Amino acid sequence: MTRTSFAGMKRRQPGIPAIPPGRVLGAGAFIPAVHRARQSPVNERPGLPLVLSLFPGIDLFGRGFEAEGFCVVRGPDLIFGGDVRAFHAPRGRFQGVIAGSPCQDFSRARRDPPTGQGLAMLSEFARVVIEARPAWWWLENVPAVPDLFIAGYSHLRLDLDPRDFGASQARLRHFQFGHRLGRVPIVTRRSARGDMQSQRCAVASESSRPGRRSWPDFCELQGLPRSFSLPGMSLAARYRAVGNGVHVLVARAVARATLDARDAKAVRLCDCGCGRIITARQRMATAACRKRMQRRRDGAARHSRLGDIGDVERIRRAFPNGVRERGRGDVAIGGPAEGRDRIIGGPGTARSAS
Ligand SMILES: [Zn+2]
Numbered sequence: 001m002t003r004t005s006f007a008g009m010k011r012r013q014p015g016i017p018a019i020p021p022g023r024v025l026g027a028g029a030f031i032p033a034v035h036r037a038r039q040s041p042v043n044e045r046p047g048l049p050l051v052l053s054l055f056p057g058i059d060l061f062g063r064g065f066e067a068e069g070f071c072v073v074r075g076p077d078l079i080f081g082g083d084v085r086a087f088h089a090p091r092g093r094f095q096g097v098i099a100g101s102p103c104q105d106f107s108r109a110r111r112d113p114p115t116g117q118g119l120a121m122l123s124e125f126a127r128v129v130i131e132a133r134p135a136w137w138w139l140e141n142v143p144a145v146p147d148l149f150i151a152g153y154s155h156l157r158l159d160l161d162p163r164d165f166g167a168s169q170a171r172l173r174h175f176q177f178g179h180r181l182g183r184v185p186i187v188t189r190r191s192a193r194g195d196m197q198s199q200r201c202a203v204a205s206e207s208s209r210p211g212r213r214s215w216p217d218f219c220e221l222q223g224l225p226r227s228f229s230l231p232g233m234s235l236a237a238r239y240r241a242v243g244n245g246v247h248v249l250v251a252r253a254v255a256r257a258t259l260d261a262r263d264a265k266a267v268r269l270c271d272c273g274c275g276r277i278i279t280a281r282q283r284m285a286t287a288a289c290r291k292r293m294q295r296r297r298d299g300a301a302r303h304s305r306l307g308d309i310g311d312v313e314r315i316r317r318a319f320p321n322g323v324r325e326r327g328r329g330d331v332a333i334g335g336p337a338e339g340r341d342r343i344i345g346g347p348g349t350a351r352s353a354s
Helices: 033-038 060-067 117-132 215-221 235-244 248-259 287-306 310-318
Strands: 050-054 071-074 096-100 136-141 148-150 156-160 173-179 331-333 343-346 349-352
Touching (some): 050 060, 148 173, 156 248, 215 235
């Protein structure tokens, strides 16, 4: 009589190749179908990749990814009593890690010297990426945020204007992207901005500003449904939470750009950082890109004429050594984006894009 072994039933079936535990496969990597259904360690089920969202707040960034078919898991946040420093992510479970880390230290509106919190939280973000080992990561912050290099990932900076994705406000959002296979996200903009009247930007301090817009109007301005509600939060806290968020249409564009990511060797991107693809003969994609670059050069020249070191340099001087993760050199927080070449590179081998 044949012995029945229940333990044996759980064993790997012959002919099905094993995926080493914790190994992350990039988007588009070949995975035998049987792994998707049975034992994929990276949740590569088509249409439902797992994404970890750090510093989520009410997570408009994550909402955009959900709307594009991702399953978003939210990390701890101070507004819910959580602390990222006590958080650890399982290795190999998440396809991506996204975050809009605290930006006050890097904000132009800041009058006091930076507290160090901004850099400390960038370092926490990098630590979690190293722990989780996702295929890719996105970091959203203000334009003056330093470069964040994480060993094993490429690095790319992008500026995105909500009006290019159907929104009615011109609040530029700044993103950094890393990919383990060095892939480049392909951002698709609307061909025309339409005749929509551009509105005053949504900001965190909206509730105390003169001419405050109504709650439904403010939610709609950020890409949320007019019926959106945040029960249990004060009026000021609700406006702050929504005003701090990434516009939902921008978040959706970022999620789609991730799904459409391509090999870095196959595309060249505009020098201005807009993420547009350019031909071999071009350096910049549009007339607006050329104007933007000129404005940056003029601004840098004005700063040096006035002897003003600028916000970014102030941050750099306050933290001359940047931040390194546990002394192993896995993470480097570099200088500012402005006035530097934008860097794209394969894993571990960053190279200049220009
Ligand atoms: Zn451009």
